[in-house]
Amino acid sequence: MGKGESKQGTQQGRRIAIVTGAASGIGRAIAQELAGRDIDVIVADINEAGGNQTVEMIGKAGGRAGFRKLDVTDAEQVEALVQDAYRQYGRLDYMFNNAGISMYGELYDMTLPHWQRIMEVNLWGVIHGIQAAYPIMKKQGFGHIANTSSATAMGPAPTAAAYATTKHAILGLTTSLHYEAESFGVKVSALCPAFVDTPIFAASEGINMDKAKIEAQMNKQKKMSPEEFARLAVKGLERNQSVVCPMPLRRTMDVFFALFPAAHRSLMRLVCRVSREARSVEPVTEAAPIQPTRSSG
Secondary structure (H helix, E strand, O other), X not given: OOOOOOOOOOOOOOOXXXXXXOOOHHHHHHHHHHHOOOOEEEEEEOOHHHHHHHHHHHHHOOOOEEEEEOXXXXXXHHHHHHHHHHHHHOOOOEEEEOOOOOEEOOHHHOOHHHHHHHHHHHHHHHHHHHHHHHHHHHHHOOOEEEEEOOHHXXXXXXXXXXXXXXXXXXXXXXXXXXXXXXXXXXXXXXXXXXXXXXXXXXXXXXXXXXXXXXXXXXXXOOOEOHHHHHHHHHXXXXXXXXXXXXXXXXXXXXXXXXXXXHHHHHHHHHHHHHHHHOEOOOOOOOOOOOOOOOOOO
C-alpha cells in the first residue's frame, strides 16, 4: 500500500478506495468510514503530515490504509496514483475526488491568479481524478466515483462566487456523468456538504476581508461533524444517489428558492451587506501571481 501502510497482507481481490484531500476534514472522515467497512484506503493529499496521521488513525482502529503524496492539479501524478492502485489490487472500487480549497471575497477584488488557483484545485483536480479512474472502472464494469461539490452549488453564494463556480461545475459534471456511466456499471455521485466542522474555512483565503468577522458569522451556524457527514455520504453511495446532501437542508433550499423568491433575494442581499461590513480598510491592488498550494477539503 506504500508509505505509511497500516497493515500488511495480500491485496488482490480486496476492495480499494482512493480518497484525495484525506489529510483532514471530510476526506479524513470518509477514509475512516470506508476503512471501518473493510475497504483498503489510499489516503492522498499534498499535506504529508496530515495524511500520515490519517493512516495512523485508521491503523489504530484496525483498518488498512496507506499514504500517497499527491498534487491534484498535476494530471500525471493523479494518473500514476490510480494506475499504481489498479496494478496493485487488480481493481478500483472507489475514487473520491475530495481535495479542495475555499476562497471568498467580492468579485471586483479578485484577480486572474485567484481564479486560476481555485479552478486548478477544485475543478481540474476533480476532472483529473475522473479522467484517470473512469476508463478503468468502465473496463472492469464496476466502481463508484464520488466528487465533493457543496450545498453552495444549489444556489447563489454572494462573496464566494469563485468557490461557487467550481462547486456548480462539479455538480453539473457529476450529475451528467451519473447517467452516462450507468450503462457501463459505473456509479457516479456528488457529495454536497453544507456547514461541516472542518479546517477548510480556517485555511481559506479572504480577499480584502476581515476573516475574524466572517468566522464569527460562520460560527453562529450549527455544524455537522465530518464523521456524521461521512456516514451520510457512504450510505448515499450505497443507494446510488446522484446527489448526496443533508436532506432537510436540501428540501428547505428547494422550497425556499421556488416558493419564496422575494425572501430569497432579501437573504442574498443580507449576505452581501454582512460580508461588506467585514471588508478590510485597505483596497486590494493587483495581486502577485499565486503559486499553486493545495489544502484538503
